[in-house]
Amino acid sequence: MPDRTFYFAGGGTGGHIYPAMAVAEQLIRLQPNTKIHFFCSRRDIDTKILSQTGFEITKLPAQGLSLHPRRIIGFSKSMMESYRIVRDMLVRNPNAAVIGVGGFVAAPVCWAAHRLKTPVALLNVDIIPGRANRLIGRFADEIFVQFEDTRQYFRKRTAKVRVVGCPLRSDFANPKPQKAIEELGLDRNKKILLVTGASSGAQSINDTVCCLLDKLDAFAGTWQLVHLTGRANFEEVQQKYADVKIAHKVIDYYDDMADLLAAADLVIGRSGAVSVAEYAAAGVPSICMPYPHHKDLHQYRNAGKLVEVGAAVIVDDLPDAQDRCEWLWEELQELLKNDDLRSEMAQACKEIANLSAASQIAQALLKTS
Secondary structure: OOOEEEEEEEOOHHHHHHHHHHHHHHHHHHHOOOEEEEEOOOOOOHHHHHOOOOEEEOOHHHHOOOOHHHHHHHHHHHHHHHHHHHHHHOOOOOEEEEEEEOOOHHHHHHHHHHHHHOEEEEEEEEOOHHHHHHHOOOOOEEEOOOOHHHHHHHHOOOOEEEOOOOOOHHHHOOOOHHHHHHHHOOOOOOOOEEEEOOOOOOHHHHHHOOOOOOHHHHHHOOOEEEEOHHHHHHHHHHHOOOOOOOOOEOOOOOOOHHHHHOOOOOOEEEEHHHHHHHHHHHHEEEEEOOOOOOOOOHHHHHHHHHHHHEEEEOOOOOOOHHHEEEEEEHHHHHHHOOOOHHHHHHHHHHOOOOOOHHHHHHHHHHHOO
16 A cells, blocks of 8 residues: 555644644654645745745645625635645545644645545644634544633534644754754843744734833843744834844744743743643743734633643733733733742643644544544
8 A cells, every 4th residue: 555645734824834744743753654745825934834844735726715705706716726636636645634724725625535535634723713624623534622622612523522732843842942042142141031923923012012122121131032023024123123222133933933932031922822832832931912803812712721820921912002012011021020920930831731742643643544
Protein backbone atom coordinates (compact mmCIF):
# COMPACT_ATOMS: atom_id res chain seq x y z
CA MET A 1 0.00 0.00 0.00
CA PRO A 2 1.38 3.48 -0.85
CA ASP A 3 2.41 5.77 1.98
CA ARG A 4 -0.49 7.46 3.71
CA THR A 5 -1.05 11.14 2.98
CA PHE A 6 -2.59 13.51 5.51
CA TYR A 7 -4.14 16.61 4.00
CA PHE A 8 -4.51 19.53 6.39
CA ALA A 9 -7.11 22.10 5.40
CA GLY A 10 -7.32 25.62 6.77
CA GLY A 11 -5.60 28.94 6.97
CA GLY A 12 -6.02 32.67 6.90
CA THR A 13 -4.40 33.06 10.33
CA GLY A 14 -1.54 31.50 12.24
CA GLY A 15 -4.12 30.28 14.74
CA HIS A 16 -5.32 27.78 12.16
CA ILE A 17 -1.95 26.81 10.73
CA TYR A 18 0.28 26.41 13.79
CA PRO A 19 -1.78 23.65 15.47
CA ALA A 20 -1.88 21.79 12.17
CA MET A 21 1.89 22.08 11.85
CA ALA A 22 2.28 20.67 15.35
CA VAL A 23 0.19 17.61 14.51
CA ALA A 24 1.96 17.14 11.17
CA GLU A 25 5.29 17.24 12.96
CA GLN A 26 4.18 14.47 15.31
CA LEU A 27 2.76 12.35 12.49
CA ILE A 28 6.15 12.34 10.82
CA ARG A 29 7.90 11.60 14.12
CA LEU A 30 5.66 8.61 14.75
CA GLN A 31 5.55 7.38 11.15
CA PRO A 32 8.43 8.80 9.09
CA ASN A 33 7.04 7.69 5.71
CA THR A 34 3.90 9.77 6.22
CA LYS A 35 3.24 12.41 3.57
CA ILE A 36 1.90 15.83 4.56
CA HIS A 37 0.06 18.25 2.28
CA PHE A 38 -1.54 21.56 3.23
CA PHE A 39 -4.53 23.17 1.57
CA CYS A 40 -4.37 26.83 2.57
CA SER A 41 -5.67 30.22 1.56
CA ARG A 42 -3.94 32.67 -0.75
CA ARG A 43 -3.27 35.09 2.08
CA ASP A 44 0.36 36.10 2.58
CA ILE A 45 0.46 34.85 6.17
CA ASP A 46 -0.23 31.27 5.06
CA THR A 47 2.62 31.31 2.56
CA LYS A 48 5.00 32.97 5.03
CA ILE A 49 4.43 30.33 7.69
CA LEU A 50 4.16 27.22 5.53
CA SER A 51 6.98 28.02 3.11
CA GLN A 52 9.46 27.35 5.92
CA THR A 53 8.15 23.89 6.75
CA GLY A 54 9.05 21.95 3.62
CA PHE A 55 5.50 20.56 3.43
CA GLU A 56 3.71 20.51 0.09
CA ILE A 57 1.04 23.19 -0.16
CA THR A 58 -1.84 23.98 -2.47
CA LYS A 59 -3.30 27.48 -2.30
CA LEU A 60 -7.03 27.42 -2.86
CA PRO A 61 -9.14 30.31 -4.21
CA ALA A 62 -11.74 29.90 -1.44
CA GLN A 63 -13.04 33.15 0.03
CA GLY A 64 -14.74 33.98 3.30
CA LEU A 65 -18.52 34.19 3.36
CA SER A 66 -20.04 37.59 2.73
CA LEU A 67 -23.76 38.33 2.68
CA HIS A 68 -23.28 41.23 0.28
CA PRO A 69 -25.21 40.31 -2.91
CA ARG A 70 -22.29 41.04 -5.21
CA ARG A 71 -19.88 38.98 -3.13
CA ILE A 72 -22.06 35.92 -2.64
CA ILE A 73 -21.55 34.95 -6.29
CA GLY A 74 -17.79 35.27 -5.94
CA PHE A 75 -17.86 33.29 -2.70
CA SER A 76 -19.87 30.48 -4.31
CA LYS A 77 -17.60 30.29 -7.34
CA SER A 78 -14.47 30.24 -5.19
CA MET A 79 -15.86 27.41 -3.09
CA MET A 80 -16.85 25.29 -6.08
CA GLU A 81 -13.48 25.86 -7.76
CA SER A 82 -11.72 24.86 -4.53
CA TYR A 83 -13.94 21.79 -4.21
CA ARG A 84 -13.04 20.63 -7.73
CA ILE A 85 -9.30 21.15 -7.17
CA VAL A 86 -9.40 19.10 -3.97
CA ARG A 87 -11.65 16.40 -5.38
CA ASP A 88 -9.32 15.84 -8.33
CA MET A 89 -6.36 15.45 -5.97
CA LEU A 90 -8.09 13.17 -3.48
CA VAL A 91 -9.57 10.86 -6.10
CA ARG A 92 -6.02 10.00 -7.20
CA ASN A 93 -5.00 9.16 -3.63
CA PRO A 94 -7.26 6.56 -1.97
CA ASN A 95 -4.90 6.15 1.00
CA ALA A 96 -5.53 9.63 2.41
CA ALA A 97 -7.14 11.40 5.35
CA VAL A 98 -8.20 15.02 5.73
CA ILE A 99 -7.89 17.14 8.85
CA GLY A 100 -9.86 20.38 8.89
CA VAL A 101 -8.22 23.00 11.10
CA GLY A 102 -10.60 25.94 10.75
CA GLY A 103 -11.33 28.84 8.47
CA PHE A 104 -13.16 29.15 5.16
CA VAL A 105 -10.55 27.09 3.29
CA ALA A 106 -11.35 23.99 5.31
CA ALA A 107 -15.01 23.73 4.24
CA PRO A 108 -14.62 22.77 0.54
CA VAL A 109 -11.77 20.39 1.36
CA CYS A 110 -13.73 18.50 4.00
CA TRP A 111 -16.81 18.50 1.80
CA ALA A 112 -14.87 16.91 -1.06
CA ALA A 113 -13.35 14.34 1.29
CA HIS A 114 -16.76 13.47 2.69
CA ARG A 115 -18.22 12.97 -0.78
CA LEU A 116 -15.34 10.64 -1.67
CA LYS A 117 -15.63 8.78 1.65
CA THR A 118 -12.13 9.88 2.63
CA PRO A 119 -11.75 9.93 6.45
CA VAL A 120 -12.27 13.41 7.89
CA ALA A 121 -11.10 14.71 11.26
CA LEU A 122 -11.67 18.17 12.69
CA LEU A 123 -9.30 20.10 14.92
CA ASN A 124 -11.14 22.85 16.83
CA VAL A 125 -9.02 24.78 19.34
CA ASP A 126 -11.33 27.74 20.01
CA ILE A 127 -13.70 27.37 22.92
CA ILE A 128 -16.65 28.23 20.64
CA PRO A 129 -16.48 26.69 17.14
CA GLY A 130 -16.61 29.07 14.21
CA ARG A 131 -19.14 28.81 11.37
CA ALA A 132 -16.85 26.70 9.17
CA ASN A 133 -16.06 24.20 11.92
CA ARG A 134 -19.71 23.77 12.84
CA LEU A 135 -20.34 22.87 9.21
CA ILE A 136 -17.35 20.54 9.02
CA GLY A 137 -18.53 18.82 12.18
CA ARG A 138 -21.26 17.25 10.03
CA PHE A 139 -18.64 15.51 7.90
CA ALA A 140 -16.10 14.58 10.58
CA ASP A 141 -15.44 11.11 11.91
CA GLU A 142 -13.49 12.50 14.87
CA ILE A 143 -13.35 15.96 16.43
CA PHE A 144 -10.41 17.08 18.58
CA VAL A 145 -11.03 20.06 20.89
CA GLN A 146 -9.00 22.05 23.36
CA PHE A 147 -11.66 22.70 26.00
CA GLU A 148 -14.30 20.53 27.66
CA ASP A 149 -16.73 23.44 27.19
CA THR A 150 -16.54 22.93 23.42
CA ARG A 151 -18.05 19.45 23.49
CA GLN A 152 -21.61 20.83 23.79
CA TYR A 153 -21.40 22.50 20.37
CA PHE A 154 -20.90 19.14 18.67
CA ARG A 155 -23.38 17.19 20.80
CA LYS A 156 -25.72 16.45 17.89
CA ARG A 157 -22.93 15.13 15.68
CA THR A 158 -22.16 11.45 15.29
CA ALA A 159 -18.42 12.08 15.39
CA LYS A 160 -16.40 11.09 18.42
CA VAL A 161 -15.30 14.24 20.34
CA ARG A 162 -11.97 14.08 22.16
CA VAL A 163 -10.80 16.78 24.59
CA VAL A 164 -7.02 16.83 24.09
CA GLY A 165 -5.87 20.45 24.42
CA CYS A 166 -4.25 22.68 21.81
CA PRO A 167 -1.49 21.14 19.68
CA LEU A 168 1.74 23.07 20.10
CA ARG A 169 4.94 22.71 18.15
CA SER A 170 7.69 20.64 19.80
CA ASP A 171 9.72 23.82 20.35
CA PHE A 172 7.47 24.60 23.31
CA ALA A 173 8.71 21.49 25.11
CA ASN A 174 12.35 22.58 24.75
CA PRO A 175 12.45 26.37 24.25
CA LYS A 176 15.71 28.26 23.90
CA PRO A 177 15.14 31.68 25.51
CA GLN A 178 18.78 32.67 25.23
CA LYS A 179 18.61 32.13 21.48
CA ALA A 180 15.84 34.71 21.17
CA ILE A 181 17.71 37.13 23.42
CA GLU A 182 20.83 36.82 21.27
CA GLU A 183 19.02 37.02 17.93
CA LEU A 184 17.15 40.17 18.96
CA GLY A 185 20.14 41.81 20.64
CA LEU A 186 18.41 42.10 24.01
CA ASP A 187 19.95 42.94 27.37
CA ARG A 188 20.38 39.79 29.47
CA ASN A 189 20.12 41.84 32.66
CA LYS A 190 16.74 43.41 31.96
CA LYS A 191 13.30 41.89 32.11
CA ILE A 192 11.34 41.57 28.86
CA LEU A 193 7.86 42.93 28.15
CA LEU A 194 6.58 41.29 24.98
CA VAL A 195 3.81 42.97 23.01
CA THR A 196 2.13 40.91 20.30
CA GLY A 197 -0.99 40.98 18.18
CA ALA A 198 -0.47 37.35 17.07
CA SER A 199 0.67 36.42 13.56
CA SER A 200 -1.03 39.30 11.73
CA GLY A 201 -0.63 41.96 14.40
CA ALA A 202 -3.31 44.03 16.13
CA GLN A 203 -3.74 47.73 15.38
CA SER A 204 -5.49 48.58 18.64
CA ILE A 205 -2.87 46.81 20.79
CA ASN A 206 -0.14 48.64 18.90
CA ASP A 207 -1.85 52.00 19.43
CA THR A 208 -2.58 51.35 23.09
CA VAL A 209 0.96 50.35 24.00
CA CYS A 210 2.39 53.24 21.99
CA CYS A 211 0.29 55.72 23.95
CA LEU A 212 2.02 54.46 27.11
CA LEU A 213 5.61 54.69 25.89
CA ASP A 214 6.39 57.88 27.80
CA LYS A 215 5.18 56.23 31.01
CA LEU A 216 7.16 53.08 30.29
CA ASP A 217 10.34 55.16 30.18
CA ALA A 218 10.16 55.18 34.00
CA PHE A 219 10.99 51.45 33.91
CA ALA A 220 13.97 51.84 31.55
CA GLY A 221 16.41 50.75 34.25
CA THR A 222 14.96 47.26 34.66
CA TRP A 223 12.74 46.52 31.65
CA GLN A 224 12.96 46.35 27.85
CA LEU A 225 10.29 45.88 25.18
CA VAL A 226 9.92 43.54 22.25
CA HIS A 227 7.02 44.74 20.11
CA LEU A 228 5.69 42.49 17.34
CA THR A 229 3.65 44.82 15.17
CA GLY A 230 2.40 42.71 12.27
CA ARG A 231 3.54 43.52 8.75
CA ALA A 232 0.90 46.15 8.00
CA ASN A 233 1.77 48.39 10.94
CA PHE A 234 5.51 47.98 11.29
CA GLU A 235 6.67 51.34 9.92
CA GLU A 236 3.98 53.30 11.77
CA VAL A 237 4.82 51.70 15.12
CA GLN A 238 8.56 51.94 14.59
CA GLN A 239 8.27 55.71 14.11
CA LYS A 240 6.48 56.06 17.45
CA TYR A 241 9.49 54.57 19.21
CA ALA A 242 11.85 57.19 17.78
CA ASP A 243 12.39 59.13 21.03
CA VAL A 244 11.67 56.39 23.55
CA LYS A 245 14.23 55.89 26.33
CA ILE A 246 13.33 52.37 27.38
CA ALA A 247 15.30 49.77 25.42
CA HIS A 248 13.18 48.22 22.69
CA LYS A 249 13.12 45.99 19.64
CA VAL A 250 10.33 46.61 17.13
CA ILE A 251 9.81 43.87 14.53
CA ASP A 252 6.93 42.86 12.30
CA TYR A 253 7.03 39.11 12.96
CA TYR A 254 9.09 36.47 14.76
CA ASP A 255 9.18 32.81 13.84
CA ASP A 256 10.43 31.19 17.02
CA MET A 257 7.68 32.19 19.43
CA ALA A 258 8.45 29.32 21.81
CA ASP A 259 11.89 30.83 22.43
CA LEU A 260 10.63 34.40 22.68
CA LEU A 261 7.75 33.61 25.03
CA ALA A 262 10.11 31.61 27.25
CA ALA A 263 12.40 34.63 27.41
CA ALA A 264 9.58 37.06 28.24
CA ASP A 265 8.67 38.06 31.79
CA LEU A 266 5.29 39.48 30.82
CA VAL A 267 3.22 39.51 27.63
CA ILE A 268 0.49 41.79 26.33
CA GLY A 269 -1.49 40.15 23.55
CA ARG A 270 -4.65 38.77 22.05
CA SER A 271 -6.27 35.66 23.46
CA GLY A 272 -6.84 33.45 20.47
CA ALA A 273 -6.98 29.77 21.33
CA VAL A 274 -3.39 29.12 20.28
CA SER A 275 -2.11 32.23 22.04
CA VAL A 276 -3.54 31.29 25.43
CA ALA A 277 -2.16 27.76 25.07
CA GLU A 278 1.27 29.16 24.21
CA TYR A 279 1.26 31.59 27.16
CA ALA A 280 0.45 28.71 29.51
CA ALA A 281 3.06 26.38 28.00
CA ALA A 282 5.72 29.09 28.22
CA GLY A 283 4.78 29.89 31.81
CA VAL A 284 4.56 33.61 31.09
CA PRO A 285 2.10 35.95 32.88
CA SER A 286 -0.18 37.72 30.45
CA ILE A 287 -2.38 40.74 30.01
CA CYS A 288 -4.97 39.54 27.53
CA MET A 289 -6.74 42.03 25.29
CA PRO A 290 -9.38 39.86 23.57
CA TYR A 291 -10.42 40.75 20.05
CA PRO A 292 -13.74 42.55 20.65
CA HIS A 293 -15.48 42.15 17.29
CA HIS A 294 -16.26 38.42 17.15
CA LYS A 295 -19.98 37.90 17.55
CA ASP A 296 -19.47 35.09 20.06
CA LEU A 297 -16.63 36.90 21.90
CA HIS A 298 -14.77 33.61 22.11
CA GLN A 299 -11.44 35.28 22.86
CA TYR A 300 -12.88 36.51 26.17
CA ARG A 301 -13.74 32.95 27.10
CA ASN A 302 -10.33 31.71 25.98
CA ALA A 303 -8.67 34.31 28.21
CA GLY A 304 -11.04 33.39 31.01
CA LYS A 305 -9.37 29.98 31.25
CA LEU A 306 -6.11 31.72 32.18
CA VAL A 307 -7.81 34.15 34.53
CA GLU A 308 -9.57 31.31 36.37
CA VAL A 309 -6.25 29.87 37.55
CA GLY A 310 -4.62 33.26 38.17
CA ALA A 311 -2.28 33.21 35.17
CA ALA A 312 -3.63 36.33 33.42
CA VAL A 313 -5.66 39.50 33.66
CA ILE A 314 -8.02 40.85 31.03
CA VAL A 315 -8.08 44.40 29.70
CA ASP A 316 -11.00 45.11 27.38
CA ASP A 317 -10.16 46.47 23.95
CA LEU A 318 -12.51 49.39 24.52
CA PRO A 319 -13.74 51.63 21.68
CA ASP A 320 -12.46 54.75 23.45
CA ALA A 321 -8.68 54.91 23.10
CA GLN A 322 -8.16 56.94 26.26
CA ASP A 323 -10.17 54.53 28.38
CA ARG A 324 -8.27 51.63 26.86
CA CYS A 325 -4.90 53.21 27.63
CA GLU A 326 -5.84 54.00 31.21
CA TRP A 327 -7.07 50.48 31.91
CA LEU A 328 -4.00 48.87 30.39
CA TRP A 329 -1.68 51.15 32.34
CA GLU A 330 -3.45 50.37 35.61
CA GLU A 331 -2.81 46.65 35.15
CA LEU A 332 0.56 46.98 33.47
CA GLN A 333 2.34 49.17 36.00
CA GLU A 334 1.34 46.87 38.86
CA LEU A 335 2.74 43.85 37.07
CA LEU A 336 5.94 45.63 36.05
CA LYS A 337 6.57 46.55 39.70
CA ASN A 338 5.49 43.35 41.41
CA ASP A 339 7.92 40.49 40.89
CA ASP A 340 6.08 38.26 43.37
CA LEU A 341 2.76 38.65 41.56
CA ARG A 342 4.33 37.77 38.21
CA SER A 343 5.98 34.75 39.79
CA GLU A 344 2.63 33.55 41.14
CA MET A 345 1.02 34.00 37.73
CA ALA A 346 3.84 32.11 36.03
CA GLN A 347 3.40 29.26 38.48
CA ALA A 348 -0.35 29.23 37.83
CA CYS A 349 0.31 28.59 34.14
CA LYS A 350 1.40 25.06 35.03
CA GLU A 351 -2.16 24.22 36.06
CA ILE A 352 -3.41 24.40 32.49
CA ALA A 353 -0.26 23.96 30.39
CA ASN A 354 -0.53 21.00 28.01
CA LEU A 355 2.30 19.82 25.78
CA SER A 356 0.93 16.41 24.79
CA ALA A 357 -2.03 17.36 22.56
CA ALA A 358 -0.21 17.16 19.22
CA SER A 359 1.14 13.69 20.01
CA GLN A 360 -2.26 12.44 21.21
CA ILE A 361 -3.96 13.64 18.03
CA ALA A 362 -1.28 12.18 15.78
CA GLN A 363 -1.55 8.78 17.49
CA ALA A 364 -5.33 8.81 17.11
CA LEU A 365 -5.10 9.73 13.43
CA LEU A 366 -2.64 6.94 12.69
CA LYS A 367 -4.92 4.41 14.38
CA THR A 368 -8.16 5.39 12.73
CA SER A 369 -7.40 6.76 9.27
